[in-house]
Amino acid sequence: MPKQTFLNLPLERRNRILETAIDEFSQNSFASASISKIAAKADVAKGSMYQYFENKKDLYKYILEISAQKKQEYLIDCLHSLEHLYFIDVIKELYIKGLEFASDNPKLAGIANNFLKENDMKFKKEIMGISIEKSNQFFEILIEKAKEKGEINPKIDTRVGAYIITSLNTSVIDYLLSYMQYEELLQSKDELMDNVGKILFIIENGFKK
Amino acid sequence: MPKQTFLNLPLERRNRILETAIDEFSQNSFASASISKIAAKADVAKGSMYQYFENKKDLYKYILEISAQKKQEYLIDCLHSLEHLYFIDVIKELYIKGLEFASDNPKLAGIANNFLKENDMKFKKEIMGISIEKSNQFFEILIEKAKEKGEINPKIDTRVGAYIITSLNTSVIDYLLSYMQYEELLQSKDELMDNVGKILFIIENGFKK
Amino acid sequence: MPKQTFLNLPLERRNRILETAIDEFSQNSFASASISKIAAKADVAKGSMYQYFENKKDLYKYILEISAQKKQEYLIDCLHSLEHLYFIDVIKELYIKGLEFASDNPKLAGIANNFLKENDMKFKKEIMGISIEKSNQFFEILIEKAKEKGEINPKIDTRVGAYIITSLNTSVIDYLLSYMQYEELLQSKDELMDNVGKILFIIENGFKK
Amino acid sequence: MPKQTFLNLPLERRNRILETAIDEFSQNSFASASISKIAAKADVAKGSMYQYFENKKDLYKYILEISAQKKQEYLIDCLHSLEHLYFIDVIKELYIKGLEFASDNPKLAGIANNFLKENDMKFKKEIMGISIEKSNQFFEILIEKAKEKGEINPKIDTRVGAYIITSLNTSVIDYLLSYMQYEELLQSKDELMDNVGKILFIIENGFKK
DNA sequence: GATGAATGAGCCTTCATTCAT
DNA sequence: CATGAATGAAGGCTCATTCAT
Numbered sequence: 001m002p003k004q005t006f007l008n009l010p011l012e013r014r015n016r017i018l019e020t021a022i023d024e025f026s027q028n029s030f031a032s033a034s035i036s037k038i039a040a041k042a043d044v045a046k047g048s049m050y051q052y053f054e055n056k057k058d059l060y061k062y063i064l065e066i067s068a069q070k071k072q073e074y075l076i077d078c079l080h081s082l083e084h085l086y087f088i089d090v091i092k093e094l095y096i097k098g099l100e101f102a103s104d105n106p107k108l109a110g111i112a113n114n115f116l117k118e119n120d121m122k123f124k125k126e127i128m129g130i131s132i133e134k135s136n137q138f139f140e141i142l143i144e145k146a147k148e149k150g151e152i153n154p155k156i157d158t159r160v161g162a163y164i165i166t167s168l169n170t171s172v173i174d175y176l177l178s179y180m181q182y183e184e185l186l187q188s189k190d191e192l193m194d195n196v197g198k199i200l201f202i203i204e205n206g207f208k209k
Numbered sequence: 210m211p212k213q214t215f216l217n218l219p220l221e222r223r224n225r226i227l228e229t230a231i232d233e234f235s236q237n238s239f240a241s242a243s244i245s246k247i248a249a250k251a252d253v254a255k256g257s258m259y260q261y262f263e264n265k266k267d268l269y270k271y272i273l274e275i276s277a278q279k280k281q282e283y284l285i286d287c288l289h290s291l292e293h294l295y296f297i298d299v300i301k302e303l304y305i306k307g308l309e310f311a312s313d314n315p316k317l318a319g320i321a322n323n324f325l326k327e328n329d330m331k332f333k334k335e336i337m338g339i340s341i342e343k344s345n346q347f348f349e350i351l352i353e354k355a356k357e358k359g360e361i362n363p364k365i366d367t368r369v370g371a372y373i374i375t376s377l378n379t380s381v382i383d384y385l386l387s388y389m390q391y392e393e394l395l396q397s398k399d400e401l402m403d404n405v406g407k408i409l410f411i412i413e414n415g416f417k418k
Numbered sequence: 419m420p421k422q423t424f425l426n427l428p429l430e431r432r433n434r435i436l437e438t439a440i441d442e443f444s445q446n447s448f449a450s451a452s453i454s455k456i457a458a459k460a461d462v463a464k465g466s467m468y469q470y471f472e473n474k475k476d477l478y479k480y481i482l483e484i485s486a487q488k489k490q491e492y493l494i495d496c497l498h499s500l501e502h503l504y505f506i507d508v509i510k511e512l513y514i515k516g517l518e519f520a521s522d523n524p525k526l527a528g529i530a531n532n533f534l535k536e537n538d539m540k541f542k543k544e545i546m547g548i549s550i551e552k553s554n555q556f557f558e559i560l561i562e563k564a565k566e567k568g569e570i571n572p573k574i575d576t577r578v579g580a581y582i583i584t585s586l587n588t589s590v591i592d593y594l595l596s597y598m599q600y601e602e603l604l605q606s607k608d609e610l611m612d613n614v615g616k617i618l619f620i621i622e623n624g625f626k627k
Numbered sequence: 628m629p630k631q632t633f634l635n636l637p638l639e640r641r642n643r644i645l646e647t648a649i650d651e652f653s654q655n656s657f658a659s660a661s662i663s664k665i666a667a668k669a670d671v672a673k674g675s676m677y678q679y680f681e682n683k684k685d686l687y688k689y690i691l692e693i694s695a696q697k698k699q700e701y702l703i704d705c706l707h708s709l710e711h712l713y714f715i716d717v718i719k720e721l722y723i724k725g726l727e728f729a730s731d732n733p734k735l736a737g738i739a740n741n742f743l744k745e746n747d748m749k750f751k752k753e754i755m756g757i758s759i760e761k762s763n764q765f766f767e768i769l770i771e772k773a774k775e776k777g778e779i780n781p782k783i784d785t786r787v788g789a790y791i792i793t794s795l796n797t798s799v800i801d802y803l804l805s806y807m808q809y810e811e812l813l814q815s816k817d818e819l820m821d822n823v824g825k826i827l828f829i830i831e832n833g834f835k836k
Numbered sequence: 837g838a839t840g841a842a843t844g845a846g847c848c849t850t851c852a853t854t855c856a857t
Numbered sequence: 858c859a860t861g862a863a864t865g866a867a868g869g870c871t872c873a874t875t876c877a878t
Contacts, residue, residue: 028328032238032240035870036867037868044842046869046870047871049870055870056868121387160407167380175372195366202365202416206411244853255852255860256853256862260858446658447746463838463840465840465841465874473873532746573828574825579829582826593790616784620787623780623832661848673849677850
């Protein structure tokens, strides 16, 4: 929720600021990210930053929201085709889209993952509102339905299953990001997808009857 | 690697410093942890801290090492009985011992997990030396052997399997720690172990023939 | 002395600005009052404030003047009946009217009292012009006349007497204002007037033959 | 309550800091006094100020306490001879000693008076603890005793009487201070005492039977 | 005439680290 | 060996004021 001031800014300037901020937050935790540095790098007066955003947290929330929206855009298609697909294929699709998002927008993905790593639960809840558990809930519903359809082992605990899927999703993205940062080891997209396939193979077996 | 000065210290003083440092690093990322605060809380001259340790990083490394050693102590037993157990039982044992360690030493476990979350790869490598991948390697060997013995599905990719096991292990511990911090929801030990069982049930299925 | 621009403003807008400014100056010293906050609260562009007023001081002077005028309105009646009343009754009337003013317009009264408390004499003189001493002069004349009429002790020093009356007047209003702010202890109007009566009883004795 | 660090400082440095701080707080309200300026003027690193004092408020409290103690020293004698003197003579003595204190230590006296003028009651209470009302209580006791001894008019309301005496005391000191700041008009000590005499003359009459 | 964007100085505070004693 | 004093850079944030549109 930036101030109107920010939204009225000429596009060029607005983007310069946003990108610099995204840079900063993708490399630092909230606490060690610095508005001063962002202002300096974006060549903007420090005071201006506070004309645009209420405070550091405000800017952070905004960036986080951008990240979430962008990710949504990647996921939206496969969310639409939920009904027609097998459980494991939905998961597969979601993992892949998630990785594509991360691969195309490593900084935004990094910010989201960084947020997930924050320690201070009060801070997280404050920023996230209720949506923290949405992701888990989504997977829980998915699992329930798959159980009904007889696609997966009914003995699987729903909550625990959702938890595993979420955790691995985050891990995989983290893995991708850290390798992207270290160009040395950057795997080809094919290799990466190959690995996702291997992970999903295990998951599939883990869940199936 | 504290300086000799630190090792010569009377035990009481040494412990006071260590515990305060553990407190601080368990609640903060490396960047936002503060030597000033540690010195103040431990009632030690700030200057002294620099007589004991080269700098903040040095102290951090030491604390991290303590954490690793302590965890070793929990794992050591089941590492000895590796040969006699089925693959899945080893994993189970390791998860449980890991959780016991975290439950008994939440601060130390938190520090380790915090470290895993650090972004700066250069920093991580510098601190860790090579040992980052040791954990993965260990699981890789385990998986290879299990394959040989015919205990698990040979189609499983060894590296990916190890990766999954490590990731979930970290996630589970993180989960425990955040719930311990937030007493409200603290599950009983039984419930927790129950959940571990459920996770392992999925893993077991995921890996088995 | 606002700029013509301000005077041309639609009444509603003008009042909104004034009231917000009065709010701000009644709660802060000149130095810590903030034009930024006033603009924000009054929902006016910061730039506009500088089209209406030369600067912070200019606005302050204007507000102060408004306060003075408003107070005049309360006092005007009893200033007209000066001649017919005994000295002590004039004083009494002035105190009471002053308190009524403060009770009805606590913010305006607060601003005036805050001004009196400012430290920087140069600043005060600059703002006030000569009128600082007017109040004292007025009481001096009153005292002189009362002496002539034989109503009060001629041994009383005129300047000192005026000074006492002014001081106590300010104190009493301050007292009222701070109690109004702190609702807890707010005395009823009756109690307050009762206390004024008690103060005047002492003053009366102090001045009489 | 400065930190030990401050108390251990070489006298010269300690005094330089204190005097600069006294300067600053005597010319500014708490809000507009600046630690940065104090540090700069005292030729001390800004950071050092925070080695000496917890924060701005801490420094302020300390300075205020110094002021109170110094004033005590002036009053102590006449507080000892309370019993032997007539009510009016006690008051007289207290006013005179108070003025002497202000005349000898105008800055310290200014700080105390500035504090009395602060608007924020919460702030005042926090700083003062309970002692705010002590001064009034003291005069109330004095008045009660004087009534018992038949020295003053029993019809005088005790609380109101105490209030008047306190108010005038503050006013008188303020008066002295502002004139000392403005050397132009500085009255001779004799003249000043003469005026005190005149004030007390009125007070005496106000209180006597 | 209204606006809002820009700015830089300034504020309080924290910190890692150094160094003389 | 312990200490504590010193420091300057940095951080988040606020403000009065200017100026182009």
